[in-house]
Amino acid sequence: MYTLGIDIGSASSKVVILKDGRDIVAEEVVQFGTGSSGPDRVLHQAFTKSGLTFDDMAKVVATGYGRFSVEQAQKQISEISCHAKGIFFLVPTARTIIDIGGQDAKAIKLDKRGMVSQFFMNDKCAAGTGRFLEVMSRVLEVPLDKMAEYDSKASEVVSVSSTCTVFAESEVISHLSNNVPKENIIAGVHASVASKACGLAYRTGLEEDIVMSGGVAQNEGVVRAISKELQKKVIVAPHPQVVGALGAALFAYDEAKKVQ
């Protein structure tokens, strides 16, 4: 039995197709989110690569900001529950999740059964999210996927203290005009993201294992900064960017089993 989970975020669209609620047969990411061609493209890619179609799916569950735009989904579930479900499937020892996506940063506390016992999300502000990193990447003329590499070569972490993305951008520009090495600025940018995310994470009580997911978890620089800030080991979830879609596919499997 195949089930499909689709996570339509603000910056990207993700799909996971599961077989029997256990095996990932397709996982796709397209870097365009809700309101764009991203959702159609990611579905097309997943079906093309797997050779499957919607007709093969026992159930479809959608999550993310664009969850209500997927006509084929039988159910919509919040990304909080989907991330919890996905992470618990991948890392059953997880008790704290730090998820940083395009416009959301969240910290989720899980109980021993993998249920959400509390969660905290960023306020109405882009600081500490993937969007913040995108803005900085553009100003610094360093591609997003190279930022971790730059960070690893930093000799010191410069301060990027403004919580507001726009003010932080000015701060970065000021550092650049003072010839501060980009490596050090990027380490500062990562520390700034970490500081915001950890502010949420501290409120969960920080029970270990602490697992990171979301697109930003692919940036080792941010992961390092978070681990340093928390002074705890941080595990990066396998398939970090598709954890929400995986959770949705798992929920879809549960739904399909109810029907059987």
Next chain:
Amino acid sequence: MSEVEGMTAKQKLVYYQDKMYKDALEGKAKGELVCWSSSIAPCEFCETMGIHMIYPENHAAAVGAKHGALAMIEIAERRGYSLDICSYARINLAYMDLLVEEAKTGVTPKELEECPGPRIPLPDVIITCNNICNTLLKWYENLAVELNIPYIIIDVPYVHHWPIPEYTKEYIADQFEYAIKQLEDLCGKPFDRQKFIEVQEQCQRSVDAWDRAMGKACIVPSPLNGFDMFNFMALIVCARAKYAAEDTFNTLADELQAKADRGEDAFKGGEKFRIAWEGIACWPYLSHTYKSLKSLGCNMVGSTYPGAWSIHYTVGNMKEMGAAYCKMYSNTELAHKVDVITDVLTSTSSTGITYHLNRSCKLMSFLNVETAEIVKERTGVPYVSFDGDQTDPRNFSPAQFDTRVEALAEIMEENKNK
């Protein structure tokens, strides 16, 4: 036959509200006095003197609910008021400026004409009490200074310890006497102590009726949806000293009880979860927040609001009246807030709670972060916080709200299945 005979509670609410605004406008035109008052300042004194009462916070909420807030806020910000100031204040200060401009030029400014809220007259006196907020003191002082009119302040100390000490009660009771003196000077007539007793009695009957109506939210499933409570609140704010409030709330209580007796509830059988809402409503998004919760089967049955106007005291006892106005939820220490919210959750059988982190209301919002965690620890009831504002529509994100309450509903569902 009385004009309100046969009216439903909702019809009475609209009728009485319109009448109050109309009476104030007509009274002002005839030279009668108008007072602008903060929402939980003692209304008993002005009512005794026959002064028309207007409540800027309530008026600003109405402007916000009718989607007229942004136009007023932009005027206030153009005139130099910071966006960090309470949005009720910004709306009201802009509205006052427009009324002054109209009075000076004889021409109604376009923004005033287009403002969807009810028309209100300029005040002749200001009264405020800092039992709900301290920003009020400067906001209302600003009104009084700009309009060059008397300013009555009832200063109530913050309640750190219980019971409220005698010296606090005496301090407030002395201010009541001074307020009476100020009003006698303004009105040029003595304060009628017998009428004052009658006004106090009316306030107590109104509050009893309010308690009775709001108490119906405890019935499972609830015949009252909390967003209606937000709407009915207008009368406990504006008409506590009038029969209008008592009449409307008694009608409402009867209607709700009859509904419950017929086995009906606010969601026509769709009450899946019962939740509490801590904080002021997001007036510009009242419909969105209501529909979003309703789509999840969440009936908002619990709030600290009903208790805020449950102002009980022994008629004729000034010190007791002072204590009643002093122990407002917002004017009390953290442990008491935790007790109040715990009681709201328990009495209404709520299994979840949302905390509105209101950019306009720093006092409540900052405390709510800590309150939420202690209440969760004590009751195990899950909570979510969301960013918003009582009337500045720019500070609320519908999508963020939806995600949070959806997740709350999912947690409540899981808890049910435990």
